[in-house]
Amino acid sequence: MLSATDNELMTHVGAGTPMGNLMREYWIPFLLSWEIEADGSPERVRLLGEDLVAFRDSSGKPGLIAENCPHRGASLYFGRNENGGLACIYHGWKFDVSGRCVEMPSEPPTSNFHEKVAGLSYPLVEKGGVIWAYMGRESVPPPLPGLEWLDVPEDQVIASKRVQYSNWVQAMEGDLDQSHLSFTHRWLKPNPNSIRTGVDVIREKDSHPHFEVLDTDYGVLVGCSREAGDGQKYWRLSQHMMPFHTITPPYGDNPTRNWRAWVPIDDHNVFVIGLTFHPNRAFTDKERTRLESSANVWTISPENRAPVTSAPFGRWRPALTVENDFHQDRELQKTGIYSGIAEFWAQDAAPQLTMGTIYNRTREHLGTSDGGIIAVRRRLLGAAKKFASDGVTPPEISHPEVYQIRADALFLQPDESWVARTADRRKVNVAVNPDSPQ
Ligand code: FES
Numbered sequence: 001m002l003s004a005t006d007n008e009l010m011t012h013v014g015a016g017t018p019m020g021n022l023m024r025e026y027w028i029p030f031l032l033s034w035e036i037e038a039d040g041s042p043e044r045v046r047l048l049g050e051d052l053v054a055f056r057d058s059s060g061k062p063g064l065i066a067e068n069c070p071h072r073g074a075s076l077y078f079g080r081n082e083n084g085g086l087a088c089i090y091h092g093w094k095f096d097v098s099g100r101c102v103e104m105p106s107e108p109p110t111s112n113f114h115e116k117v118a119g120l121s122y123p124l125v126e127k128g129g130v131i132w133a134y135m136g137r138e139s140v141p142p143p144l145p146g147l148e149w150l151d152v153p154e155d156q157v158i159a160s161k162r163v164q165y166s167n168w169v170q171a172m173e174g175d176l177d178q179s180h181l182s183f184t185h186r187w188l189k190p191n192p193n194s195i196r197t198g199v200d201v202i203r204e205k206d207s208h209p210h211f212e213v214l215d216t217d218y219g220v221l222v223g224c225s226r227e228a229g230d231g232q233k234y235w236r237l238s239q240h241m242m243p244f245h246t247i248t249p250p251y252g253d254n255p256t257r258n259w260r261a262w263v264p265i266d267d268h269n270v271f272v273i274g275l276t277f278h279p280n281r282a283f284t285d286k287e288r289t290r291l292e293s294s295a296n297v298w299t300i301s302p303e304n305r306a307p308v309t310s311a312p313f314g315r316w317r318p319a320l321t322v323e324n325d326f327h328q329d330r331e332l333q334k335t336g337i338y339s340g341i342a343e344f345w346a347q348d349a350a351p352q353l354t355m356g357t358i359y360n361r362t363r364e365h366l367g368t369s370d371g372g373i374i375a376v377r378r379r380l381l382g383a384a385k386k387f388a389s390d391g392v393t394p395p396e397i398s399h400p401e402v403y404q405i406r407a408d409a410l411f412l413q414p415d416e417s418w419v420a421r422t423a424d425r426r427k428v429n430v431a432v433n434p435d436s437p438q
């Protein structure tokens with residue numbers, strides 16, 4: 001349970017709010033590189049409640065500027081993207097990727113008025129096939145977080161996005177909540193195509209996992225153990241990295257790995273940008289086709305995508321919604337899948353959206369299975385309050401190396417320490433982890 005004040009503080013991200021101010025100090029991933037082309041159509045973008053337009057100029061440089069033209073406010077989304085800038089279709093004022101007004105054809109050629117007009121723009125970095133924005137107050141942005149996949153060749157990475165019509169915190173909380181896997185995603189019969197059949201059996205037999213959390217220099221490490229038979233414990237370790245990054249544990253040997261970020265569009269909407277990557281080999285065409293077309297937390301299957309629109313993130317919207325009950329099938333619920341919902345992310349979205357777009361956490365009753373999300377809330381609230389009071393950015397922002405971590409999954413004897421046994425396995429480190437990028 002949270003107080004109404006803390007709930008508002010944690011969930012509201014507009015300009016000037018404590019969480020909004022804090023979040024703007026971190027790099028924000030928001031666009032896949034292929035979504036904008038040199039001199040191509042701009043993209044509407046909405047981040048932390050701000051309406052923006054992204055475009056790629058003639059030289060290939062990406063830009064992110066305020067959607068409304070500094071002249072009289074027309075949308076620059078309609079602009080002409082050519083010859084090194086985006087020109088407003090109302091009076092032709094043209095802006096480069098840094099927001100500078102480079103042409104003002106509606107004023108006399110002798111005028112230097114254009115030198116006095118600059119639109120809002122945010123610095124961008126493009127790495128790993130993703131474009132990142134810095135919306136913070138520093139004139140020199142911090143380094144990007146040192147996430148493992150940023151150094152992995154692009155043919156080893158498959159990325160996607162998904163819009164969810166809820167506040168960012170309740171969406172991210174679902175990703176750190178290992179308890180729900182025994183229910184929300186459960187198959188009632190073994191799924192013969194799953195590589196995690198053994199794990200599914202463990203989850204079914206032990207539906208009340210034991211949780212332990214560790215506050216770390218990057219965020220929160222959530223350890224979750226279940227009885228695995230023969231006296232062993234099966235541990236799954238999820239990572240939360242400030243402010244909105246999550247990694248969940250892999251399955252199998254020499255596994256693919258994952259990452260996602262839960263980026264607020266505004267207080268009532270979030271998109272998750274995520275990827276699957278293999279640390280040391282390219283995906284085969286067959287694997288790529290399968291991974292690109294199957295639903296997961298951050299990927300909507302092709303048949304369940306809403307028609308593409310030019311709204312912000314308009315190519316990543318789901319056709320399954322509260323209005324159509326996420327196509328829940330009551331027969332399937334009796335015979336096949338616990339939730340009765342076939343699409344993976346929709347199994348999460350159904351409970352998360354029906355909580356209300358910003359869940360009223362003064363009404364909840366947290367149990368032992370909620371240890372992970374309690375710790376993450378404490379971390380977020382603590383950081384936002386501290387930043388509001390002393391104005392000092394959290395240390396992880398200037399220490400990208402603390403983000404060089406992995407999630408983990410392993411069997412342990414009851415007397416073994418999960419923290420000690422996984423200390424090296426949780427590092428992105430070639431010396432101890434041979435499947436790290438080389
Ligand atoms: S409103 Fe954009 S040039 Fe006038």
Ligand SMILES: [Fe+2]
Binds near residue numbers: 180184185348
């Ligand atoms: Fe889930």
